[in-house]
Amino acid sequence: MQLSLPVPELFSFAQNLSYLERSPLEILYTVQNGKVYRAIDAEGTALVVEIGMAADDSALLVRFLGDGPPPGAAVRAAATRYVRRWFDLDTDLRPFDEMAQKDTLLQEPARLYRGLRIAGIPDLFEAISWGILGQQINLPFAYTLKRRLIEQYGRRLEAGNQSYAMFPTPERIAGLSVEELRPLQLSSRKSEYLIHVAQLIGRGELSREGLLAEGDLARMEQALVRIRGIGPWTANYVLMRCLQMPTAFPIADVGLHLALKQALGWDRKPTIPEIRELAGGWSGWEAYATFYMWRLLY
DNA sequence: CTCCAGGTTGCGT
DNA sequence: ACGCAACATGGA
Numbered sequence: 444m445q446l447s448l449p450v451p452e453l454f455s456f457a458q459n460l461s462y463l464e465r466s467p468l469e470i471l472y473t474v475q476n477g478k479v480y481r482a483i484d485a486e487g488t489a490l491v492v493e494i495g496m497a498a499d500d501s502a503l504l505v506r507f508l509g510d511g512p513p514p515g516a517a518v519r520a521a522a523t524r525y526v527r528r529w530f531d532l533d534t535d536l537r538p539f540d541e542m543a544q545k546d547t548l549l550q551e552p553a554r555l556y557r558g559l560r561i562a563g564i565p566d567l568f569e570a571i572s573w574g575i576l577g578q579q580i581n582l583p584f585a586y587t588l589k590r591r592l593i594e595q596y597g598r599r600l601e602a603g604n605q606s607y608a609m610f611p612t613p614e615r616i617a618g619l620s621v622e623e624l625r626p627l628q629l630s631s632r633k634s635e636y637l638i639h640v641a642q643l644i645g646r647g648e649l650s651r652e653g654l655l656a657e658g659d660l661a662r663m664e665q666a667l668v669r670i671r672g673i674g675p676w677t678a679n680y681v682l683m684r685c686l687q688m689p690t691a692f693p694i695a696d697v698g699l700h701l702a703l704k705q706a707l708g709w710d711r712k713p714t715i716p717e718i719r720e721l722a723g724g725w726s727g728w729e730a731y732a733t734f735y736m737w738r739l740l741y
Numbered sequence: 742c743t744c745c746a747g748g749t750t751g752c753g754t
Numbered sequence: 755a756c757g758c759a760a761c762a763t764g765g766a
Contacts, residue, residue, distance in 0.1 A: 575749095579749080
């Protein structure tokens with residue numbers, strides 16, 4: 444069973460693979476021989492997908508691994524949606540490319556990473572959790588926390604002699620107490636945040652669809668920021684990585700500040716007002732601009 | 742030892 | 755509205 448998903452212009456599978464391979468600490472997917480593997484949840488069915496590139500570079504080829512029966516139409520459709528969001532296949536990047544070539548800060552990364560897509564985190568709970576875990580600590584430690592959370596509370600899926608990790612479901616985390624998460628070395632606060640978000644999602648009070656129904660970015664951000672543990676940074680991070688909002692802009696992000704400092708050759712990080720000024724031309728593409736700037740560092 | 746990491750909260754002016 | 759300590763841990 445193999446699906447073929449045609450890719451848009453300005454899509455580079457090599458660039459996306461290179462991004463996915465950048466951290467050896469990541470355990471939710473693996474890259475081998477030019478293909479990506481991960482377990483996903485498709486309409487309640489867990490399955491492992493293998494994603495590669497067609498020989499003529501025209502389409503992503505998605506295969507379902509495992510010993511079970513071939514997935515039905517609904518599951519295939521859900522898996523397709525997942526892959527489309529993961530690789531952001533539905534964005535026309537040409538306007539960004541045009542803008543970036545004329546932008547002092549972006550022209551270098553736009554050339555280096557041409558065809559790179561914002562790596563989506565299609566699952567809302569995973570996206571918010573990753574945002575919360577990453578708050579205020581260095582990235583390697585954030586990965587350590589994520590790994591512990593996954594090993595302790597996520598399920599594993601076997602396929603083709605391999606074992607694939609899955610991020611814990613909100614239902615699993617919703618029933619935990621702070622005392623159970625603390626030993627993973629999460630702060631009490633972060634433990635509370637995760638459990639609360641898990642409960643909201645588990646009860647259906649928070650969902651990707653519900654957020655999208657808010658209409659515009661400002662309202663989606665408001666809805667997210669009302670949740671304890673989600674501030675402007677996390678809200679915009681989630682809007683960018685999970686909801687594919689091109690104008691999401693985590694402007695207070697330290698990584699962005701460091702990337703700008705480096706690109707500008709300054710001996711200090713730019714201030715927020717300075718960043719607003721520098722990002723004046725990014726209008727409509729703040730998320731992609733941020734992602735490309737990050738790529739300079741990570 | 743101090744400062745900073747993909748921040749946010751809650752309390753104090 | 756704005757400032758600031760606290761939060762947990764690791765690395766420079």
